[in-house]
Amino acid sequence: MPELPEVETIRRDLADCLVKQSFTAIEILTAKTIKNPAAFFKSHLLGQKIGAVSRRGKLLIISVGNQGGFLLIHLKMTGQLVYQNKKTKLAGGHSLGSEQATALSNKHTRVIFRFNNGGVLFFNDLRRFGYLKIVNQAELDRILVNNYGPEPLTKEFSVVALKKILAKRKTKLKVLLLNQKLIAGLGNIYVDESLFRARLHPERIAGSLKEAEIKKLYLAINAVIKQAIISRGTTFNNYVDSRGQKGNFSRQLQVYGRHRERCLNCGGVILKKKVAGRGTHYCPNCQK
DNA sequence: GTGTTTGTTATCAA
DNA sequence: CTTGATAACAAACA
Numbered sequence: 001m002p003e004l005p006e007v008e009t010i011r012r013d014l015a016d017c018l019v020k021q022s023f024t025a026i027e028i029l030t031a032k033t034i035k036n037p038a039a040f041f042k043s044h045l046l047g048q049k050i051g052a053v054s055r056r057g058k059l060l061i062i063s064v065g066n067q068g069g070f071l072l073i074h075l076k077m078t079g080q081l082v083y084q085n086k087k088t089k090l091a092g093g094h095s096l097g098s099e100q101a102t103a104l105s106n107k108h109t110r111v112i113f114r115f116n117n118g119g120v121l122f123f124n125d126l127r128r129f130g131y132l133k134i135v136n137q138a139e140l141d142r143i144l145v146n147n148y149g150p151e152p153l154t155k156e157f158s159v160v161a162l163k164k165i166l167a168k169r170k171t172k173l174k175v176l177l178l179n180q181k182l183i184a185g186l187g188n189i190y191v192d193e194s195l196f197r198a199r200l201h202p203e204r205i206a207g208s209l210k211e212a213e214i215k216k217l218y219l220a221i222n223a224v225i226k227q228a229i230i231s232r233g234t235t236f237n238n239y240v241d242s243r244g245q246k247g248n249f250s251r252q253l254q255v256y257g258r259h260r261e262r263c264l265n266c267g268g269v270i271l272k273k274k275v276a277g278r279g280t281h282y283c284p285n286c287q288k
Numbered sequence: 289g290t291g292t293t294t295g296t297t298a299t300c301a302a
Numbered sequence: 303c304t305t306g307a308t309a310a311c312a313a314a315c316a
Contacts, residue, residue, distance in 0.1 A: 058296095076294080077312085108313095126312090126314075127294095129296085129311075129313095170305080170306075175306085187295070237293080276307080277294090277309085
């Protein structure tokens, strides 16, 4: 379940591998994964060079060519982007790469990109929620303006900004924090973790928070996201980074996935209940 | 066969 | 117009 820290980990790794590389071949194995006509998609990438690899919330943005084109990639729940270096030729004509390739690609591989340095990028997606789409500058601007609030860890996300986001809203904290238009990048795992660290109940009405609580929530979100990026994200089910490796933040989770386990703060019991249709973990004793 | 998993959007209501 | 609530999508697993 890639959220901001997982997508940022992938972004950093792909930037190292892909910047200045050109597309030499594209295989589309699942048509509906691509949100453009296949011919359009291929013709706008083949032979083109990759510029920057950036991110907004959970959306990856890869600039392509010099005509203002962008390849957008959203992993949704089970998307993976796995990169394989140029195959190493062995004596006898066998290549070391082919065995690796079968490990990196699988029956859920939807798209394969090849690059002029011999590198290969696999887009795998078990549940087929993820998508790839080519857009121009105007379309990209519209998407970013309409769909994404401030990013944690940036100056746009301040205590004052959070206070305005929360003000007068009658929705529950859990729901508000999952809304990408209000704050970009949080998903189910990091919302539960942030609320636990801020000692706030997921069903608190957003507009009811006091100044001190707003500040605690602000600090908790930033601390959780920052540490999760350092740990290269969380693997709960499906997530792997661009090297096919799991994230290390799983070991630092304090509430997510700990239903009926002991609260690390008070020793009570962690509960799990549905809030707005999402599995929500919290300590009823610590979080008010 | 049933319930559960989640990021995002569509849809409807107020 | 804004806000809120809910269902729907997709596929695998216990």
